[in-house]
Amino acid sequence: MEHTNALRMAATAILLQLEELVQQLTDQEFVAPASHLHGATLGQHMRHTLEFFMCFQKGITTGTVNYDSRAHDRALETSRHKTLLTLNNIREAILAPAPTQELVLEINYSETTDAAVRIPTNYHRELAYNIEHAVHHMALLKIGLHEVAPHISVPHRFGVAVSTLRHQQSAPIIAG
Numbered sequence: 001m002e003h004t005n006a007l008r009m010a011a012t013a014i015l016l017q018l019e020e021l022v023q024q025l026t027d028q029e030f031v032a033p034a035s036h037l038h039g040a041t042l043g044q045h046m047r048h049t050l051e052f053f054m055c056f057q058k059g060i061t062t063g064t065v066n067y068d069s070r071a072h073d074r075a076l077e078t079s080r081h082k083t084l085l086t087l088n089n090i091r092e093a094i095l096a097p098a099p100t101q102e103l104v105l106e107i108n109y110s111e112t113t114d115a116a117v118r119i120p121t122n123y124h125r126e127l128a129y130n131i132e133h134a135v136h137h138m139a140l141l142k143i144g145l146h147e148v149a150p151h152i153s154v155p156h157r158f159g160v161a162v163s164t165l166r167h168q169q170s171a172p173i174i175a176g
Contacts, residue, residue: 004098007127010162011094014134017158018046019087021141022080024152030080034144042144047077049137053090056126060099065126066106066116098123135161 022030025042033039051070059065075082105121108114139159145152157165 003124007124007131008094008098010131011127011134012091014131014138015087015091015094017138017155018049018134019084021145021152021154021158022046022083022087025080025149027080029149029152030083031078032148034147036147037140037144040144041077042141042148043077043080043083045137045141045144046083047073049134050076050083050086050090052133053130054086056130057090057093059103059105059126060123063101064104064106064118065121068106068108068116094127132161135159 030043030046031041033041037045048070051073052067055067055070056065058069076086077083100123103121103123103126105119105126106116107119108116136159142154142159145154
């Protein structure tokens with residue numbers, strides 16, 4: 001399946017970029033609050049991003065994907081070592097054979113009830129969602145990085161959607 005390989009390659013590339021970032025950060029930088037992120041840390045954004053992938057993986061096993069059921073694992077947002085292990089585990093899971101069964105996405109947008117809505121979905125749709133979600137948080141990580149670890153540079157493509165990169169390559173350069 002061509003689309004499976006394309007999604008896997010995209011997800012793997014993102015996870016490798018995140019791994020490279022975590023390897024460059026010190027423990028102190030990983031947990032330093034960033035005022036540009038309303039006091040959130042790079043570790044917290046990393047945890048949030050990875051826990052979406054983890055909910056997706058759990059959903060493959062159970063048949064129901066529920067991103068609200070994240071563990072909010074404090075160790076994942078404070079331990080670079082645990083983050084690196086988790087990144088590796090997620091990458092390995094993505095490279096495993098893709099399941100073919102249909103999945104259900106369980107979501108709840110109500111602030112007052114626990115009534116979840118169940119929507120049919122599948123492996124490819126949820127992997128694509130996780131890729132987009134990760135890119136969004138990578139853009140936020142880049143903002144926080146400039147504040148708490150300005151000596152670290154990430155590639156231009158870090159936190160930029162591939163469609164935006166394609167547009168930037170095809171757009172004419174306007175001289176000022």
